[in-house]
Amino acid sequence: MQPxxxxxxxxxxxxxxxxxxxxxxxxxxxxxxxQIVSQVGEGTFGKVxxxxxxxxxxxxxxxxxxxxxxxxxxxxxxxxxxxxxxxLQHNNVIRLYEMMVSQxxxxxxxxxxxxxxxxxLGQSQFTFSDANLKSLCRQMLAGLAYLHHKGVIHRDIKxxxxxxxxxxxxxxxxxxxxxxxxxxxxxxxxxxxxxxxYRPPELLLGGTVYGPExxxxxxxxxxxxxxxxxxxxxxxDEINQLDVLYKILGTPTSQIWPGxxxxxxxxxxxxxxxxxxxxxxxFNKWLSxxxxxxxxGLLTYDPAKRLTAADALKSPYFMIEKPEEQMPQGLSSLExxxxxxxxxxxxxxxxxxxxxxxxxx
Amino acid sequence: xxxxxxxxxHHRRWIVDRHTLNNARAEDLEYATHEQxxxxxxxxxxxxxxxxxxxxxxxxxxxTSVVFFRRFYLKNSYCDTDPFxxxxxxxxxxxxxxxxxxxxxxxxxxxRSLFTGEDYNLKQFPSDNSKLAEMEFYLLDDLECDLTVxxxxxxxxxxxxxxxxxxxxxxxxxGELGKPQHDGPRxxxxxxxxxxxxxxxxxxAWFVVNDTYRSDLCLLYPPHLIxxxxxxxxxxLHPSSRSAVDSxxxxxxxxxxxxxxxRASHGQPKRSTVVRTGDELILFLAGLxxxxxxxASIIHEIIAMYSLWNRMSEGRADWAPQSSMQRKxxxxxxxxxxxxxxxxxxxxxxxxxxxERKERDVAHPPSAKPxxxxxxxxxxxxxx
Numbered sequence: 158m159q160p161x162x163x164x165x166x167x168x169x170x171x172x173x174x175x176x177x178x179x180x181x182x183x184x185x186x187x188x189x190x191x192q193i194v195s196q197v198g199e200g201t202f203g204k205v206x207x208x209x210x211x212x213x214x215x216x217x218x219x220x221x222x223x224x225x226x227x228x229x230x231x232x233x234x235x236x237x238x239x240x241x242x243x244x245l246q247h248n249n250v251i252r253l254y255e256m257m258v259s260q261x262x263x264x265x266x267x268x269x270x271x272x273x274x275x276x277x278l279g280q281s282q283f284t285f286s287d288a289n290l291k292s293l294c295r296q297m298l299a300g301l302a303y304l305h306h307k308g309v310i311h312r313d314i315k316x317x318x319x320x321x322x323x324x325x326x327x328x329x330x331x332x333x334x335x336x337x338x339x340x341x342x343x344x345x346x347x348x349x350x351x352x353x354x355y356r357p358p359e360l361l362l363g364g365t366v367y368g369p370e371x372x373x374x375x376x377x378x379x380x381x382x383x384x385x386x387x388x389x390x391x392x393x394d395e396i397n398q399l400d401v402l403y404k405i406l407g408t409p410t411s412q413i414w415p416g417x418x419x420x421x422x423x424x425x426x427x428x429x430x431x432x433x434x435x436x437x438x439x440f441n442k443w444l445s446x447x448x449x450x451x452x453x454g455l456l457t458y459d460p461a462k463r464l465t466a467a468d469a470l471k472s473p474y475f476m477i478e479k480p481e482e483q484m485p486q487g488l489s490s491l492e493x494x495x496x497x498x499x500x501x502x503x504x505x506x507x508x509x510x511x512x513x514x515x516x517x518x
Numbered sequence: 519x520x521x522x523x524x525x526x527x528h529h530r531r532w533i534v535d536r537h538t539l540n541n542a543r544a545e546d547l548e549y550a551t552h553e554q555x556x557x558x559x560x561x562x563x564x565x566x567x568x569x570x571x572x573x574x575x576x577x578x579x580x581x582t583s584v585v586f587f588r589r590f591y592l593k594n595s596y597c598d599t600d601p602f603x604x605x606x607x608x609x610x611x612x613x614x615x616x617x618x619x620x621x622x623x624x625x626x627x628x629x630r631s632l633f634t635g636e637d638y639n640l641k642q643f644p645s646d647n648s649k650l651a652e653m654e655f656y657l658l659d660d661l662e663c664d665l666t667v668x669x670x671x672x673x674x675x676x677x678x679x680x681x682x683x684x685x686x687x688x689x690x691x692x693g694e695l696g697k698p699q700h701d702g703p704r705x706x707x708x709x710x711x712x713x714x715x716x717x718x719x720x721x722x723a724w725f726v727v728n729d730t731y732r733s734d735l736c737l738l739y740p741p742h743l744i745x746x747x748x749x750x751x752x753x754x755l756h757p758s759s760r761s762a763v764d765s766x767x768x769x770x771x772x773x774x775x776x777x778x779x780x781r782a783s784h785g786q787p788k789r790s791t792v793v794r795t796g797d798e799l800i801l802f803l804a805g806l807x808x809x810x811x812x813x814a815s816i817i818h819e820i821i822a823m824y825s826l827w828n829r830m831s832e833g834r835a836d837w838a839p840q841s842s843m844q845r846k847x848x849x850x851x852x853x854x855x856x857x858x859x860x861x862x863x864x865x866x867x868x869x870x871x872x873x874e875r876k877e878r879d880v881a882h883p884p885s886a887k888p889x890x891x892x893x894x895x896x897x898x899x900x901x902x
Contacts, residue, residue, distance in 0.1 A: 229622050230651045231658060233614045240615065240665050243527065256663035263658065 191219060198498045207269060216269035217254065221262060238332040241309060249300030251320060251330040271323045275316030276495030278386045283491045288483035290383045295475055295482055296327035301376055302466035305369040311335045312350040314375035316382065317497035325484030338368055351375060353398055354388045359460050361399050363421030370460040377455030384443040396426055406456065407434035414459040447474035523740065527664035532589055534737055545595040549872040558596065560827050561865045562587060563732040566605050572628045573609060577728060579616035582667045583608040584731040586657065593660050596869055597876035602633050602640060607653040615665040626650050638866045670727045670745035677713050677745065678720050713802045719759040723752035733823040739816055746808055747816040753799060766796030831860045
């Protein structure tokens, strides 16, 4: 899809040199071109706004890059995200239209998406059919398959980073923690990535040598969340997170995960008791048999045996089992726009009210 | 796919023609000759390389710094800016863009100590972080946040079939943007596979690529063509590769060269004989699907750069074959002028004077001069 013609910097340049100058060229950028409508999110390193292009009338998402870290100039994470996004193009990956630099601030200009996954799963006006959920699941995996093929690990797959528009299209967003990985050689990375509830066991056990499998665990969590409507593994901290996993998936053994006992923090967080896997009995009321197989494949303890995105797309859940997937186009009838951010703000407002009413100071 | 060179901003926005380049120089040309500007071009690349090494940057990041620097001066002029601060910002930004970040403080401290030292004898250089951070911001703006730069190194290694094995300095391009995912063998031009070059010759081609950054080549030609030209240099400069090529050229003047079909079958035994694959080298280059006239002009530009570089008192390439290039270069350049700029201190002084003269002219304009110099660039970019 082509961005609106007024957006790319090249055409902005052309305007500023053309004879039919509307205004002084310096005034043609940012502030005047985009009008902020509302705040819709808080990214890894800056606020996200919904804004309208005053010329084309098209909505965009503006992500302001926080520059207050005067100590080290333009943030490396932002730079990484820009470089990554400039090199990616896929239907299930958010599109960066352009960069906007003006008046001491840098904004990333994205295509606008009406909702995020956490937001739409939390609302009650529109109910997703199983065919819709299958479509969302497949779109997420297709996006991941593309990223991994391109040598990119996302490292922060979670509900609020998965965006959905009213046409039912799903796009992965927020590449603030993403990075390129070396396909031939595994290298050490930081393990302080991925929001706790979506973090795979190898990271919780202190692993620093990892690859795209970490995203696949998060994808498994998201898949369950599509059906249950809320995050499945809600740990309170790193150690508790492992306990939560053990309670549902059982305690890992060297048989199912060779090498688990060699993980850096294994001895520190050694499970006190042996628990059995209760996954199927807990989720068979939500998922179809093939759906359960796929989710289980994604939530495999051993990273080496975990399903890859490309394999997941070929699973019977998509290829054989009914119903066939269907994009949730009914979302266009949904009133309002649903992002995790708004839910959070609602909750905070309520909390504040309660606090004010209950015990003032 | 958006990650390849052809879809990149590098190709679409940042390859310009000679005319555009000259237009971008218009303002500086009031205070310096073409030749002096070219000398400054060599000089600043040397300075960037020096600073880059102090900051512990890999060759690739240094190359990116130079490209940032050249792109910035497509829109600005030496006489209006402080090139030393600009190049420091280029190194700083490139260190982050190439995933080997250095601290702002480190960058400014190293730069200050290098520039105010006796090598350059610069009197003034900022010491506080905010100046560099501010410069980085202007730089980002003028670079239009296009931070992905393609270099000839990868093509060079790919052509030599060295995509992954140990490579000097550039320890794999981990974290590199848009690293191509090779799903099978690549074929070039006539479908002949890979170039079988001696290690020393590859090394030499690599050094030639490093040297090309002292010219404006990175603004004028796509990186893969520069890589091909550097292979040509390696074949002429590397003794044993050269003799292989020479002997098969001598041979083929009496016998027609063996055709491509035949080669595949007798390629194996040949490798073990003394006559190294001279034919193959020639056929490989001839078979590439690139414009040879373009390669020839790149080669000319590289020779011109070497002859210019030879006039500077420091930082010259000290590898032997260069002198042979030199002789060739000198014969067609004019004799050294009296006001020849040779030492780094003299060049530094010269840049400062350019700026002073410019400032004086602004204060007391001799005539009202139009300053719209960027229009051609902008139009080119808009058209691209």
